[in-house]
Amino acid sequence: MGLKYRGEIDGLRAVAVLPVILFHAGFGLFGGGYVGVDVFFVISGYLITTILLSELQAGTFTLVGFYERRARRILPALFVVMLATLPFAWLWLAPGEMQKFCNSLIGVSLFTSNVLFWRESGYFDSSAELKPLLHTWSLAVEEQYYVFFPLLLMAAWRLGRRRIAMLLAVLLAASLVVAEWGLRRDPTAAYYLLPTRGWELLIGALAAVVLSARAGEGGALVPPRAWMGQVASLAGLVAIAASVFLFDRTTPFPGAYALLPTVGTALVILFATPQTGVGAILGSRFFVGVGMLSYSAYLWHQPLLAFARVRAIGAPSHGLMAALAVASVGLAYLSWRFVERPFRQRRTIPRRAVFVLSGVFLLFFIAVGQGGRMTGGYEAARLDERQIALRKTAEPSPLRDACHTLDSPDFTPPSRSCMYFSGRTTWAVFGDSHAVELAYALAEGLRDHGQSLRHLSFSGCGPVLGLGDLDTPCRRWSDAALAYLLSLRGVDTVVVAYRMNLYLFGEHEGVYPALPDTVGETTRQRVWRSYVDLVTRLHAAGKRVVVVEQAPELRKGIGDLILLERGERIVGVAERWWMRRQRFVRDHLADLPSGVILVDPADVLCDGKVCLAASGGKADYFDDDHLSVHGARKVAGQIFKLAAPSGPS
Template sequence: MKYRAEIDGLRALAVVPVILFHAGFELFSGGFVGVDVFFVISGYLITTILIEDIENKQFSIVNFYERRARRILPALFFVMLVCIPFAWMWMLPNQMKDFSQSLVAVSLFASNILFWRESGYFDAAAEEKPLLHTWSLAVEEQYYVLFPIFLILAWRFGKNRVFWMIVVMAAVSLLLSEWGWRNKATANFYLAPTRAWELFSGSIAAFIVQKQGVQRNNLLALVGLAAIIFSIFFYDETTPFPSVYALVPVIGVVMLVLYAEKATFAAKLLSMRGIVGIGLISYSAYLWHQPLFAFARIESVSEPSLLLMAILAVSSLFLAYLSWRYIETPFRNNRGVGSAKILVYSSFGLLLFASFGFVGNKQEGFALQRYDRDYLIKTDINFLRSKRYPKLGNLNLSPTWALLGDSHADSLQEAFSKMLTQHNKSALVLTEAGCPPSLNLWRHDMDYKMRCHDNYLGAIDKIKDASIQHVLISARYALYINSTRFDNTIGGIEKGRSKEVIYDLIDYKDTLRAADERAHAIENELVSYVVKLVDEGINVYILESIPEFGWNVSEQLSASLPTNIPRSAFDERVESLQSLYRRFSNIHNVTLLSTDGFFCNEIECISTVDGIPLFYDSNHLSNFGADSLLDYFESNLMKNINE
């Protein structure tokens, strides 16, 4: 295959925005489309190689996979190996357990499936996963496994028919992604069936170039380049992805592949020496940037500064050059490392990382190997966090109660279950993490829109069907009304790409609506849902806001740092909730459960008792913290629990 310098320039255009997006530079709000650019490039290059091999009767599936192993695995293995000691030193057991799982998933080329099951791509927690970015490698590897087999089997029908088969498959995949972002947004983002059309787009371009060569068209090439740049700066986390919106950068890449002949302005721009240089090291740069950013976030009390992230972004390019020069290049040389050695090294590496990850997962993140037992009981999320159950209390009885809300309600499950069991009652669990108790509120930087709506709509039906009499609601109302991450005023700001976490109405398109107007609309929506429950004859109990701390309490304890925060910071945070609480209290059959005095005195809000955390992260009650509310629940709910 003839070398095209502009393709390496495209790689640079893909990797730099991805790095800057993950670093938190809001200017590059659509930088995640760099991954889509990579997919199209991969589809184009692989299909070109396969067509040439098949037509020259040189195709060998073994040789193809060997080339892929040479290209992908050495640098990947090296980055994974470097991550392990830092994970061992800096990660809490629950983080190390998740990291161990990701080592197994990467080794099986299934990390996209793992991360789909764990969280959304734009979650704050996802940003502390050193191997999160390998989801895209998994998608490509799954394509590499299946596409060559399809191509060699379908070739008997003729090249023209194969081309149209790919066009049809691309169209089906695109339509599936359109359905997916509306119904299964996280799966749509991570999984190969809804990403395949982007790779197929590169394959389609390969067939066209193979037939008619690269055309010279300055205008179309510049339009393609502009389409990619537009999506980088004008898309953001609220843009449904992948979907028809992804056609903009994808078609942009296809136009450059087809029309950016080396004499065009776009090709000359992309072929500039510095840009091509970044393109050559782009794979290693992509591998390095996420671990650097993730470990920086793990080690920081709050979101790292943009200056630090900029330094780490530049460092990822420096490390990329070293790994490209001393790892990628030698292993891609057949004479330096023979086929037998590649097979041995690849098999050994995959087995090594999978085994280490399997053991780490089974041993709860090597908890006992890295910490003493007493320390773990006080700080480890695996011990502190409530498990999630579909039903609480006496499971043999029909439920008369329901626990409803977001992850704050989840943190109450074990404590609430104890009380129900004691009174021989049961409750349904109708919670959904990250979702305000409402039918029409959603978080703009996450893919929760339909999941939130479906959960709370379904909750009303389940409450009706089960003849539920009482509902306990716990939710992070302070986040929903304020729509900003919490700043504790003494150095702790809740982690995340942006301080802004805007919640708004599902059908409201203008995200720049004034904050007070948005807060009022959100308040109306939260009240409306409680009214719907009361209209069904339900007695509703609402737990008022518990403190947020701005920093992870367990991480602060593990580093022997302060964990408490000023009472004034809490008071300022919940001041905006007073109108909401007044409206709740004025609704018939609604009882407010105040937490004032439990976690805060006149001076500060307390996060530990006798060294044991009341919270397992920055805002969720630990089992110990939830248990501290049991007596209060008993005195305020007992008369109704016994009904």
């Protein structure tokens, strides 16, 4: 088997990296651009396996040599990018986000960032766009794979290529099955973790085994008819393009849908040669040039785009994001020319220097990360006393973790929901995460009357009553929670609190000052009818129902606003924007039964011109849309004025 250079493979790298960059830059045309990572996985599996097979055949393979090549290839440019992010993170990230960034420094250094980001958020969550090192999850997947794969290949080498191919095919199929299962069980885990991604690298490995036995002069398969290679390679390129332009954030991934870009990549690897149309295009100067820069471009693009979003009020302009996408390629050239290329030269930089320098930098980043973890994102060094004091008031409920039900098939049953504090249970709070702090603040007030409160909330779960075609944990919990609540005869007052605008129109983050509208009219009407039905059923059961409208959302998270504005009175959003955002709800409140008590948090959080995020040295929020305990106490005061609890009992 030869190791002849194939320009079309470098060109295929360009096909992988450009859609990823444009997707992360927010260009809707490239809604499936994230599949570029899958293309990279297949290419990596192919190239590394090709080298391993060649060295095993020649008897020259060593694990030390293998990991030396990986270190030379991966670490120098990665270290440069990580170093470059440090001053901007120090200047621009709020302490909470800085602490997460420090966690990611450790995760990247230990090649476990995929596990870290799985635990923190979904890849397509708007908050993920603000993580400068989010993209390193794919490097972690690869390095975890390459801990095991060389050992597997060494152990299986005596079996012969045919049995190796069969073994890889079995592992590939098993991983794909796990990916499909994972999509149904935990989509975020399925996206980030090796067991559900390994099959993509194995597709490339399998292609390498096939070519190692049957490669033609150009390094690809030579079919009996020339047109067959033309058709197969073109079909592969079309499959990748179709994934980029037809997939979007809602596409279930990386299960069966991921077969389209990965099998497409394998077809290009197997059949594209300089004599095919696809091979000629991919082997052109432009594609090869971009492909050679692809690794560095991949490393640079996410920090540039993430920091732009961190600094922007609202969504950065397409012009800015396009400029940063181009800048990532420019920076990629510099790091390729002055970092990647020199470190690949063994004569210039010997093996010992590579390992020593790698160890020093890894320990440095781990130390910086650990320092940030232990100091709350270096809070004391980066904020003044007033900012630190204000941040301390931006606190969620101390019982949030214990009493708020998370989105899981194994959710805590409503019968085991929290009851605050001691005394006769006369009130209940029902809703999503926007009910949590309100429940705690109301319970504090009820405690003075010798009464307690039942807390029923489910994360990200909007009104779903009557939506019989849904079979989700949210729907099952909602039905069970409502039935349980109606069975509690002693509970005479129910407070309903949802982040309704999220379910009616979509997330404001990354869109402000525009108004989001990512929810179709049919869905919007269904959600509103469900909301009205829920309130109606509670009212019809004789409960005193208090409907708390959504608190105004902020233009940025409270931590960012404290860092930016450096004052005790912090503006969250213009009130006129919030009135526009809230218009649908206000126009339809008449649909609720008469006698329902309506409470608008804007009455105590807005002053006619702006809605405040903090005032009097205390924060009313703990992120960009959830009230802090302090803010919730203000709303609880409104509620008690309109629905006073009975006297001590």
